[in-house]
Amino acid sequence: MELYLYLALFSPLVSSLFSALFTATPKKQFTGIVASGLIILAFVSSTILLTHILSGGDVVHVELMTWMATGDLYIPFGFVVDQVSVTMMMVVTLVSSVVHVYSIGYMDHDKGFNRFFSYLSAFVFSMMILVMSDNFAGLFIGWEGVGLCSWLLIGFWYHKESATWAANEAFIMNRIADLGMLIGLFLVYWNTGTLQYEQAFAAMPSLSTDILTWMGIFLFIGAMGKSAQFPLHTWLADAMEGPTPVSALIHAATMVTAGVYLVIRANPLYDLIPNVGLFIASLGAFVAFYAASMALVNRDMKRIIAYSTLSQLGYMFVAAGLGAYWVALFHLMAHAFFKALLFLGAGNVMHAMHDELDPFKMGGLKKPMKATFIMMTLASVALAGIFPFAGFFSKDLILEVSIIEHHYIIYSVLLFTAGLTAFYSFRLVALIFHGEERYKLFGIHPHEAYKFMLVAMSPLLILAIIAGSFKMTYFEMVTALLPATEYHVHSVAMYWIMTIGTQIFVILAIAFAYKKYAMSPVTVPDGTSKMENRLCYKILINQYYIPYIYQEYVVKPYRELSTIFWKEIDMKIVDASVDGIAKIFYSTGENTRTMQSGNLSTMLKWMVAGIVALLSLAVVFGLAVRYSDEIKVILSGLGVQ
Amino acid sequence: MEIGLNHYLVLSTILFSIGLVGVMRRKNLLMLFFATEILLNSVNIAFAAISHYYGDLTGQMFAFFVIAIAASEVAVGLGLLIVWHKRHGNIDLEYMSTMRG
Numbered sequence: 254m255e256l257y258l259y260l261a262l263f264s265p266l267v268s269s270l271f272s273a274l275f276t277a278t279p280k281k282q283f284t285g286i287v288a289s290g291l292i293i294l295a296f297v298s299s300t301i302l303l304t305h306i307l308s309g310g311d312v313v314h315v316e317l318m319t320w321m322a323t324g325d326l327y328i329p330f331g332f333v334v335d336q337v338s339v340t341m342m343m344v345v346t347l348v349s350s351v352v353h354v355y356s357i358g359y360m361d362h363d364k365g366f367n368r369f370f371s372y373l374s375a376f377v378f379s380m381m382i383l384v385m386s387d388n389f390a391g392l393f394i395g396w397e398g399v400g401l402c403s404w405l406l407i408g409f410w411y412h413k414e415s416a417t418w419a420a421n422e423a424f425i426m427n428r429i430a431d432l433g434m435l436i437g438l439f440l441v442y443w444n445t446g447t448l449q450y451e452q453a454f455a456a457m458p459s460l461s462t463d464i465l466t467w468m469g470i471f472l473f474i475g476a477m478g479k480s481a482q483f484p485l486h487t488w489l490a491d492a493m494e495g496p497t498p499v500s501a502l503i504h505a506a507t508m509v510t511a512g513v514y515l516v517i518r519a520n521p522l523y524d525l526i527p528n529v530g531l532f533i534a535s536l537g538a539f540v541a542f543y544a545a546s547m548a549l550v551n552r553d554m555k556r557i558i559a560y561s562t563l564s565q566l567g568y569m570f571v572a573a574g575l576g577a578y579w580v581a582l583f584h585l586m587a588h589a590f591f592k593a594l595l596f597l598g599a600g601n602v603m604h605a606m607h608d609e610l611d612p613f614k615m616g617g618l619k620k621p622m623k624a625t626f627i628m629m630t631l632a633s634v635a636l637a638g639i640f641p642f643a644g645f646f647s648k649d650l651i652l653e654v655s656i657i658e659h660h661y662i663i664y665s666v667l668l669f670t671a672g673l674t675a676f677y678s679f680r681l682v683a684l685i686f687h688g689e690e691r692y693k694l695f696g697i698h699p700h701e702a703y704k705f706m707l708v709a710m711s712p713l714l715i716l717a718i719i720a721g722s723f724k725m726t727y728f729e730m731v732t733a734l735l736p737a738t739e740y741h742v743h744s745v746a747m748y749w750i751m752t753i754g755t756q757i758f759v760i761l762a763i764a765f766a767y768k769k770y771a772m773s774p775v776t777v778p779d780g781t782s783k784m785e786n787r788l789c790y791k792i793l794i795n796q797y798y799i800p801y802i803y804q805e806y807v808v809k810p811y812r813e814l815s816t817i818f819w820k821e822i823d824m825k826i827v828d829a830s831v832d833g834i835a836k837i838f839y840s841t842g843e844n845t846r847t848m849q850s851g852n853l854s855t856m857l858k859w860m861v862a863g864i865v866a867l868l869s870l871a872v873v874f875g876l877a878v879r880y881s882d883e884i885k886v887i888l889s890g891l892g893v894q
Numbered sequence: 895m896e897i898g899l900n901h902y903l904v905l906s907t908i909l910f911s912i913g914l915v916g917v918m919r920r921k922n923l924l925m926l927f928f929a930t931e932i933l934l935n936s937v938n939i940a941f942a943a944i945s946h947y948y949g950d951l952t953g954q955m956f957a958f959f960v961i962a963i964a965a966s967e968v969a970v971g972l973g974l975l976i977v978w979h980k981r982h983g984n985i986d987l988e989y990m991s992t993m994r995g
Contacts, residue, residue: 852990852991854918857918861917
């Protein structure tokens with residue numbers, strides 16, 4: 254089994270290095286094929302490990318080598334395949350295999366084809382380290398690795414100003430959160446003396462609640478950055494500047510769920526501090542609603558899906574915060590499938606529409622792009638949570654958890670958000686695929702994506718439909734590691750009322766979206782309609798003015814402060830002192846070079862002067878040594894020493 | 895009054911000072927050699943005197959070494975001096991400044 258573990262871990266690295274060899278050369282089709290092959294190899298290895306774990310096999314635990322060993326500190330490069338990490342491995346390798354194959358078609362005409370695959374595989378490698386590590390240090394390496402790859406990939410089209418800006422924003426936001434994460438890790442090490450999950454969690458129950466609370470808070474700050482929770486959420490929507498396969502893989506399916514994974518992994522810690530858990534759940538519910546509301550009015554296809562991701566991450570945090578870790582992981586898995594599918598579908602649409610992102614300028618695309626239409630509709634159905642699609646099982650479960658735990662406010666927020674989710678998903682589908690063919694006004698002739706791209710997407714489609722049926726198998730597997738709380742509403746009648754009620758509510762929202770955007774004529778908004786001038790619309794389209802506030806009250810003052818530091822402190826103190834030292838050497842040289850007149854007499858005079866100086870020094874020291882006692886007496890008389 | 899070690903040392907110091915001033919002030923290369931000889935010989939006097947005072951021959955042996963070295967130094971130096979004079983027609987230090995920085 255260890256062989257498969259190493260294969261799953263290192264074949265993405267090999268893939269990345271192989272593609273990296275060709276980054277400076279023109280597009281080579283085989284880099285894409287080799288990279289995809291290696292990622293699929295990792296996927297197959299993960300599947301073998303999954304069957305091993307499913308059939309009741311032992312947890313695979315290897316220690317590759319010692320990384321740090323000084324004194325009491327011992328951190329190995331250790332990797333573990335247990336019930337939780339194998340689930341993550343499956344999600345990561347499956348989605349990345351699909352995205353790799355898809356990218357061969359999507360990046361077909363791009364100059365940076367080889368470079369793209371190198372980055373993408375490097376991301377998969379970092380993500381595998383993140384999920385497979387058996388200690389916090391390894392997790393942190395992966396954590397930073399995915400952050401770096403995310404930066405590289407958001408800014409993949411680096412000649413675009415907006416792309417580099419978005420990449421830097423994402424990186425800096427994550428860096429702020431990573432500081433919190435690091436403090437959390439230091440607290441763990443300080444108090445438990447180890448970073449290995451097992452020992453650290455075993456030592457935690459004996460610690461005081463205060464320390465545990467701080468640990469939980471700081472680790473969660475790290476999770477907030479990676480999973481783009483409020484108030485560190487603005488980077489995720491801007492990250493859509495990257496190529497669409499990147500959005501599908503990194504900013505929907507895998508990297509952004511790392512925060513959820515961290516909370517799930519640290520479940521023994523969060524179980525001890527239910528207050529922090531409640532905070533996480535409340536923040537999650539808030540973000541779920543907050544992001545969904547922004548998606549309602551947005552006019553950028555990818556941003557709508559990004560807000561939807563944000564909203565779904567909120568759902569996951571609600572489940573994780575309320576202690577239903579396996580539910581959170583289940584929703585993470587189901588969400589990865591349909592959200593990646595949705596993004597890849599959006600990528601097809603973008604290709605067809607020549608990078609047009611405004612769904613109001615599309616319409617009626619279901620005829621030329623039938624397969625994409627079906628896939629995106631089914632993915633949206635799954636996202637909305639209609640029976641029997643994947644989203645129904647995982648999302649309904651989260652709603653049930655919140656009602657069973659008696660958090661009725663969270664429940665109602667989530668229920669309402671479910672309606673919003675259905676509305677904005679189908680608003681998007683209706684605007685893109687139904688109604689009049691508005692794209693004709695812009696002279697675009699849409700075409701369906703390559704066949705193999707559609708075939709590559711099909712596994713995601715199948716999983717988006719059937720993932721829900723794995724619920725019991727999955728439950729039995731992961732509860733070997735996670736708290737096995739089964740969530741059943743107490744009375745059967747109530748369960749049915751809740752489920753059917755939710756379903757009807759969601760279907761009504763879908764019907765409303767269709768009525769508004771598919772049945773009635775839609776015009777491209779130009780800022781004159783009544784709705785666009787309403788206050789709430791303005792708030793939503795401007796993302797609650799949060800980016801504006803950040804720009805005005807954080808970025809600008811910081812910039813001014815930096816300018817002050819640059820001009821006043823750096824130039825006047827630091828630079829001045831460094832330059833001053835250099836000037837001393839220059840001027841001494843300049844002033845003493847007259848000494849070197851070449852005249853023997855002058856040189857001899859200097860020599861004599863030097864001898865006299867040295868001799869007198871020798872005499873002074875000699876006298877000082879000889880009369881040291883007397884000097885001490887005099888000095889003590891003066892009060893020195 | 896008996897002549898003791900101090901007298902020799904005082905004589906040596908006086909000679910040394912004269913030599914030093916000569917080294918510093920003279921502009922003629924030949925005079926510089928003379929001044930150097932005075933310096934060396936002042937040291938020789940001090941060596942011999944101290945050697946006699948302690949009854950140890952090492953100092954006198956050093957004096958002999960110094961004399962030998964001084965002789966060869968003068969031989970080489972004078973040779974160079976003559977060559978210099980043949981080429982430039984003078985032996986004035988003021989004109990020997992090719993090492994000017």
